[in-house]
Amino acid sequence: MMLIVTTLRHWLGRLGKDTLYLTTGLPMGILTFTVAVTGWSTGLGLLITLIGFPVLLVTALAIRGLSHVERARAELVRDEKLVARYKEPAKPGVWARVKSIFSDAQNWRDLGWALLLLPIGIAGFTIAVTAIGAVLGLVFAPAWTWALWDSADPPDLGLFHVTDIWTALAATAIGIAIAPLGLACVRGSAAASAALAGALLAPRTEELEERVEVLQATRAGAVDAAAAELERIERDLHDGAQARLVAIAMDLGLAQQKLDEDPEHARQLLAEARDGATAALVELRDLARGIRPALLAERGLAEAVRAFATRSPVPATVTADVGPERMPEPVESAAYFVVAEALANVAKHANARRATVSLVRRDDKLEVLVVDDGHGGANPDGGGLKGLRARVEALDGTLGVASPAGGPTMLRAELPCAS
Amino acid sequence: MRVVIAEDLALLRDGLTRLLESNDCTVVAAVDNGHALISAIEEHRPDVSVVDVRLPPTFRDEGVRAALEARRRVPGTPVLVLSQYVERTYASELLSDGAGGVGYLLKDRVADPAEFVDAARRVAAGGTALDPEVVSQLLGGRGADSRLSELTPREREVLELIAEGRSNAAIGQALVISASAVEKHISNVFWKLDLPASNADHRRVLAVLAYLNG
Numbered sequence: 001m002m003l004i005v006t007t008l009r010h011w012l013g014r015l016g017k018d019t020l021y022l023t024t025g026l027p028m029g030i031l032t033f034t035v036a037v038t039g040w041s042t043g044l045g046l047l048i049t050l051i052g053f054p055v056l057l058v059t060a061l062a063i064r065g066l067s068h069v070e071r072a073r074a075e076l077v078r079d080e081k082l083v084a085r086y087k088e089p090a091k092p093g094v095w096a097r098v099k100s101i102f103s104d105a106q107n108w109r110d111l112g113w114a115l116l117l118l119p120i121g122i123a124g125f126t127i128a129v130t131a132i133g134a135v136l137g138l139v140f141a142p143a144w145t146w147a148l149w150d151s152a153d154p155p156d157l158g159l160f161h162v163t164d165i166w167t168a169l170a171a172t173a174i175g176i177a178i179a180p181l182g183l184a185c186v187r188g189s190a191a192a193s194a195a196l197a198g199a200l201l202a203p204r205t206e207e208l209e210e211r212v213e214v215l216q217a218t219r220a221g222a223v224d225a226a227a228a229e230l231e232r233i234e235r236d237l238h239d240g241a242q243a244r245l246v247a248i249a250m251d252l253g254l255a256q257q258k259l260d261e262d263p264e265h266a267r268q269l270l271a272e273a274r275d276g277a278t279a280a281l282v283e284l285r286d287l288a289r290g291i292r293p294a295l296l297a298e299r300g301l302a303e304a305v306r307a308f309a310t311r312s313p314v315p316a317t318v319t320a321d322v323g324p325e326r327m328p329e330p331v332e333s334a335a336y337f338v339v340a341e342a343l344a345n346v347a348k349h350a351n352a353r354r355a356t357v358s359l360v361r362r363d364d365k366l367e368v369l370v371v372d373d374g375h376g377g378a379n380p381d382g383g384g385l386k387g388l389r390a391r392v393e394a395l396d397g398t399l400g401v402a403s404p405a406g407g408p409t410m411l412r413a414e415l416p417c418a419s
Numbered sequence: 420m421r422v423v424i425a426e427d428l429a430l431l432r433d434g435l436t437r438l439l440e441s442n443d444c445t446v447v448a449a450v451d452n453g454h455a456l457i458s459a460i461e462e463h464r465p466d467v468s469v470v471d472v473r474l475p476p477t478f479r480d481e482g483v484r485a486a487l488e489a490r491r492r493v494p495g496t497p498v499l500v501l502s503q504y505v506e507r508t509y510a511s512e513l514l515s516d517g518a519g520g521v522g523y524l525l526k527d528r529v530a531d532p533a534e535f536v537d538a539a540r541r542v543a544a545g546g547t548a549l550d551p552e553v554v555s556q557l558l559g560g561r562g563a564d565s566r567l568s569e570l571t572p573r574e575r576e577v578l579e580l581i582a583e584g585r586s587n588a589a590i591g592q593a594l595v596i597s598a599s600a601v602e603k604h605i606s607n608v609f610w611k612l613d614l615p616a617s618n619a620d621h622r623r624v625l626a627v628l629a630y631l632n633g
Contacts, residue, residue: 238473242503242526243428249530250434254441257532 015183018190019132021076022124025193028073029121032066032114035059040111060101060111067110070117071201077194085203106203113200120193127189131182138175142168222394225387236287244280248273293336301332305339305357313347314372315354322361327417334391335359335368335415338399341384342370342411350374350409361417368413376407388413420543423468424449425456425482426501427475431526435469438529442536451475453485460489460496467520467543472502472509483509490516497542501526505553511631514547519624522548522584541584547627548584567630569611577604582627 039059046052064086071082087104101107137144145162162168203209255269288294296304302320309316326332339357346355352374360367379385380401392399397415422444426432429451436446448459453474460468468489474481486498490513497520500513505525513521522542528550529535538548570578573594580590591601612629614622 235478238503239428243431246503246526246529247430247434249527250431250438250532253530253532253535254438258441 011183015186017076018186019128021073021190021194022128022186024073025117025121026125027121028066028070029118032063032070033118035062035066036111036114039063057098057101060107063110063114064101064107066114067201070113070197074194074197074201077190078198082198082202084201085209109200113197116196116200120196124189124193128186131185135175135179135182138171138178141171141175218390218393218396221390225390225394228387233287233291236283236290240283240287241280244276244283248276248280251276292333296332296336300326301335302359304332304336305359308336308340309343309357312343312355314343314350314352316343316346316357317354318357318359320359322359322366327361327366330395331366331415331417334388334395334397335366335413338368338388338392338411338413339370341388345378345382345384346370346372346374346409349378350376350407352407352409364416364418366415366417368411368415370411372407372409374407374409375405376403376409377405378403378409385411420444420466420540421447421463422539423447423456423459423463423465424470425451425453425459425468425474425485426471427451427473427478428471431471435529438532439469439536439539442532444536444539453481453488456482456485457489457492460493464493464496467497467499467522467539469499469501469539472500480509483512486513490518494518495520495545497545498522499524499539499542499548501529505550507553507631510549510553511628514624514628514631517624517628519545519547521624523553524548524550525552538584546584547582547624549582549627549631551579551583553582553631567612570608574604574608574611577601578608578626578630581605581608581623582630 036059039055039062043052043056043059046055068084071084074082084106086106087100141162142165145168162171251269251273255266255273258266258269293304293308295307300322302318302322305320306318309318327335339359343355343357346352350372352372355370355372358367358369360369378401380403385399385401389399392413392415395415397413399411399413401409401411403409420443422439424432424435424439424446426435426449432449432451436449439446447463447465448455450456450459451474456468456470456474459465468486470482470486472480472482474485482500482502486500490496490498494516495518498513499522500509501524502509503526505523510521510523513523520542522538524535524538528538541548567575567578576594577590580593585593587598587601587605590605591598594601596604608626609622612626614625614629
């Protein structure tokens with residue numbers, strides 16, 4: 001019983017929206033057709049006098065506005081929203097804006113719909129009114145024939161004359177029987193009309209275009225991030241280990257020179273050279289760790305993050321629920337550096353007492369969450385984070401930072417990790 | 420010998436200072452950027468300046484630019500440029516004014532203090548001191564159509580040693596040939612490279628430049 005009620009309610013709701021869509025289509029069609037035809041014919045006719053041009057422009061903008069209404073109207077029938085996508089002017093200025101309007105294919109598709117909507121509106125209106133009228137007329141035949149009874153002129157329902165109560169009840173039966181057909185007519189016309197609206201008013205390749213744009217942006221970001229990373233490594237080598245080795249070579253050379261005349265000085269230089277070698281080793285090790293931590297390669301994300309957290313100046317607890325299977329190397333690496341950068345920032349800026357790191361792998365997605373109890377106010381586009389975001393986005397992931405003044409700061413990254 | 424040092428890393432700046440001072444040089448100024456180098460050269464007129472290629476703020480070729488600017492303001496002021504790597508372009512830019520007094524060495528060379536100070540002295544005296552690495556880089560990427568292809572292998576060796584700033588005697592020693600043989604090779608090199616007759620030092624610089632520009 002419940003099921004019947006919900007189904008009935010659903011179909012009545014559907015019918016209401018479809019009917020509303022089809023019946024408003026006619027006045028909208030008249031409006032758009034009038035605007036389009038008068039606007040364009042006036043504009044084109046006056047083009048020679050230069051007034052035509054602004055008329056065309058205003059017409060185009062009016063059609064654009066009406067198309068927005070049409071997109072909203074189509075939502076009565078369509079499940080998904082129609083997204084408008086117009087060309088942006090390439091540069092500021094009136095002329096660029098005008099150019100962007102007239103060179104936009106969407107503009108011309110809008111015009112197409114504005115013209116088509118009149119015949120479609122007429123057809124839709126007719127179908128809706130006829131179908132609903134016929135079904136209601138038949139179903140309620142006993143009632144209205146009784147109210148308007150005139151035996152001299154029995155009502156003519158086309159198929160047959162209602163002559164008595166039995167024919168009236170037969171009309172009701174027929175009405176109930178053809179109700180699904182009427183419903184189907186309304187549904188079909190509304191759906192067809194809205195589908196055509198969708199085809200014309202939404203950019204067909206919109207999703208693909210958007211995806212391409214996103215990919216271009218993230219690819220550029222990834223290339224930038226990689227270049228910046230290489231530059232950092234080269235700089236670190238140049239100023240770090242390479243410089244140390246030069247200094248060691250210098251000390252050793254001097255020590256050799258002094259060996260006979262000033263052995264004490266030579267001994268001191270040798271000690272310095274040894275210290276320098278140790279420092280160079282440390283620097284090289286840190287650099288290698290900054291490129292790819294050994295533990296990450298050998299034991300995977302959870303252990304590498306735990307090990308990193310124990311070195312963090314701000315105590316950090318790590319909870320990891322990532323399963324025994326390893327994730328793709330770039331994902332592990334990106335997740336590791338998200339945590340590393342986040343904890344480094346916590347230590348540097350947040351004035352926090354503790355931090356928590358959580359790694360959760362669910363449904364081929366890895367979520368990385370780093371929360372601290374510091375004073376907040378982190379810049380979500382600060383140097384390190386920008387590079388990280390580029391790295392995460394290159395893997396089709398997302399990186400978000402929430403850091404209200406007063407804290408806490410929460411950094412969350414989500415990485416797809418289908419293995 | 421009075422020296423100005425331009426090196427941004429304190430570790431190496433101090434090391435160089437120590438190395439030069441314990442080899443009878445006086446470091447009159449040790450600076451960490453290109454602007455300071457130019458003013459130090461203008462102020463102190465040193466016998467030679469030892470300059471790191473990479474200096475702030477860009478950490479690219481600031482040192483080379485600063486050295487070129489200093490030589491524009493104080494013509495012929497000797498500069499010995501140091502770098503972790505060598506680029507032929509930089510060497511020929513430094514030599515292009517033809518005034519000599521140019522050195523370009525890998526930082527590795529500081530491992531031999533005596534040799535390094537010797538190179539600095541050659542530069543201070545108006546000669547050249549190009550790193551053997553520059554020279555071997557050149558040999559690696561040299562096309563067959565250059566004027567240098569006319570040189571015999573022996574003449575080429577002589578030219579390499581000239582580029583390193585060796586004297587005739589040193590070249591003779593290195594190649595184990597007599598002084599007169601060295602003279603003969605050198606004049607052949609000058610002739611084949613079509614260098615105008617002028618004083619010997621100047622021709623040596625021009626020969627090196629011709630060598631660099633291939």
